[in-house]
Amino acid sequence: MKVTIYGSGYVGLVTGTCLAEVGNEVVCVDIDQRKIDMLNNGRIPIYEPGLEPLVTNNKEAGRLSFTTDVAAGVDHGLFQFIAVGTPPDEDGSADLQYVLAVAKSIGEHMNEYRIVVDKSTVPVGTADKVHAQIKETLAQRRKNIEFDVVSNPEFLKEGAAIDDFMKPDRIVIGSNNPRTTELLRALYAPFNRNRERIVTMDVRSAELTKYAANAMLATKISFMNELANIAERLGADIEQVRIGIGADPRIGYHFIYPGCGYGGSCFPKDVQALERTAREIDYDAKLLQAVEHTNNRQKQVLFEKIQRHFQGELNGRTFALWGLSFKPNTDDMREAPSRVLMEALWEHGARVRAYDPEAREEARRIYGHRDDLQLCDNALEATDGADALIVVTEWKEFRSPNFDNIKASLTQPVIFDGRNIYDPNTLRTCGFTYYSIGRP
Ligand SMILES: NC(=O)c1ccc[n+]([C@@H]2O[C@H](COP(=O)([O-])OP(=O)(O)OC[C@H]3O[C@@H](n4cnc5c(N)ncnc54)[C@H](O)[C@@H]3O)[C@@H](O)[C@H]2O)c1
Numbered sequence: 418m419k420v421t422i423y424g425s426g427y428v429g430l431v432t433g434t435c436l437a438e439v440g441n442e443v444v445c446v447d448i449d450q451r452k453i454d455m456l457n458n459g460r461i462p463i464y465e466p467g468l469e470p471l472v473t474n475n476k477e478a479g480r481l482s483f484t485t486d487v488a489a490g491v492d493h494g495l496f497q498f499i500a501v502g503t504p505p506d507e508d509g510s511a512d513l514q515y516v517l518a519v520a521k522s523i524g525e526h527m528n529e530y531r532i533v534v535d536k537s538t539v540p541v542g543t544a545d546k547v548h549a550q551i552k553e554t555l556a557q558r559r560k561n562i563e564f565d566v567v568s569n570p571e572f573l574k575e576g577a578a579i580d581d582f583m584k585p586d587r588i589v590i591g592s593n594n595p596r597t598t599e600l601l602r603a604l605y606a607p608f609n610r611n612r613e614r615i616v617t618m619d620v621r622s623a624e625l626t627k628y629a630a631n632a633m634l635a636t637k638i639s640f641m642n643e644l645a646n647i648a649e650r651l652g653a654d655i656e657q658v659r660i661g662i663g664a665d666p667r668i669g670y671h672f673i674y675p676g677c678g679y680g681g682s683c684f685p686k687d688v689q690a691l692e693r694t695a696r697e698i699d700y701d702a703k704l705l706q707a708v709e710h711t712n713n714r715q716k717q718v719l720f721e722k723i724q725r726h727f728q729g730e731l732n733g734r735t736f737a738l739w740g741l742s743f744k745p746n747t748d749d750m751r752e753a754p755s756r757v758l759m760e761a762l763w764e765h766g767a768r769v770r771a772y773d774p775e776a777r778e779e780a781r782r783i784y785g786h787r788d789d790l791q792l793c794d795n796a797l798e799a800t801d802g803a804d805a806l807i808v809v810t811e812w813k814e815f816r817s818p819n820f821d822n823i824k825a826s827l828t829q830p831v832i833f834d835g836r837n838i839y840d841p842n843t844l845r846t847c848g849f850t851y852y853s854i855g856r857p
Pocket residue numbers: 423424425426427428429446447448449452500501502503515518519536537538539571572573574575682683
């Protein structure tokens with residue numbers, strides 16, 4: 418089948434590549450010339466495990482191509498996937514300008530029936546807006562061409578995106594036209610072989626399903642972080658509590674890890690956008706507000722511990738920071754807890770020596786060259802001469818380091834662990850002062 422994907426970011430590039438991998442002819446359109454040039458020159462603009470060889474193979478097989486030419490994109494695909502960003506607007510609601518810009522381009526160039534698929538995470542009612550935008554643009558061209566708009570939210574996780582797309586938990590198709598649903602069913606058939614994963618529903622329910630999923634996951638994290646803060650003050654150990662509650666199958670062990678807050682391009686903005694949607698319909702979404710508030714506060718917790726330990730004297734100190742990306746296996750630093758922490762440290766006159774296996778370039782792009790940030794080539798280079806080590810992202814390579822080497826390279830043996838990856842007893846035996854989240 419012929420597919421066009423607008424947006425070659427984490428979602429669009431993975432979607433396009435995986436659809437090409439199963440035999441479809443895919444054209445990826447992006448307005449970012451730099452990204453398209455990189456992709457055409459065999460380079461991948463993001464870090465996503467397993468993506469590079471798939472892109473290369475499918476390009477070479479002639480099933481996957483990249484362009485900034487919107488007209489060619491509209492001309493190519495029966496399926497027109499919108500996978501552009503939906504960042505927060507000034508008031509926290511989802512900014513639909515990129516989605517509607519794509520809709521307008523489709524209306525400007527469309528000459529025959531098209532299925533427009535909203536894959537971006539968009540508020541309830543967006544499919545109607547996309548429909549209205551295309552219809553209006555067609556009317557300006559005095560054209561009356563049939564088209565459908567479908568909601569097909571994406572649930573992939575950065576860092577495991579290929580696997581998630583190839584073997585999805587579910588494929589949600591929100592459509593009010595049974596014929597279109599069947600065409601999408603056919604497109605997704607290769608990913609739906611070992612059991613029925615396709616869930617069909619009306620468009621508005623599909624749009625809400627994506628927000629509901631992310632809000633639920635964010636709620637689990639904020640709940641555990643709240644409990645961790647309470648545990649810490651009561652002299653209880655949140656890790657013991659986690660094991661104790663996870664054993665209940667109604668609760669389960671997934672996604673109940675305490676930490677230094679959730680980040681990324683999805684949870685923070687989606688919880689916020691859902692809360693703003695509720696506000697627009699005069700519903701006071703107290704739980705969603707609390708989830709967001711709790712997370713913002715949690716992103717300060719490491720800094721507060723650091724400040725307490727150094728009795729407020731941070732000016733002139735140097736901190737080793739392990740992990741810049743918002744979670745392991747990605748270079749994505751959007752809303753990452755590391756950013757809140759570094760910015761607080763810099764504000765108080767401290768310097769940061771940071772190491773991340775993949776996010777170094779992204780950190781350079783965000784912060785440029787600054788005297789108080791040194792991006793290091795390896796973990797031990799970061800600790801060299803620092804006053805303390807702070808672990809912000811739980812990359813695998815941080816899990817079992819050589820503590821003697823760390824101790825020898827720090828000026829003081831202090832570790833702040835924002836992900837509870839170390840055993841407090843081991844670290845104390847090794848002579849460290851060790852701070853973690855929610856443990857005595
Ligand atoms: N990142 C994730 O893990 C994830 C998971 C599920 C859903 N989503 C949702 O998917 C959407 C995309 O997220 P992302 O992380 O891939 O974003 P991204 O920022 O990585 O990529 C978006 C891309 O869209 C391009 N773009 C903007 N306007 C365009 C236009 N008019 N035509 C063509 N391209 C255009 C940008 O240049 C950029 O390359 C968002 O709504 C997001 O909430 C993201």
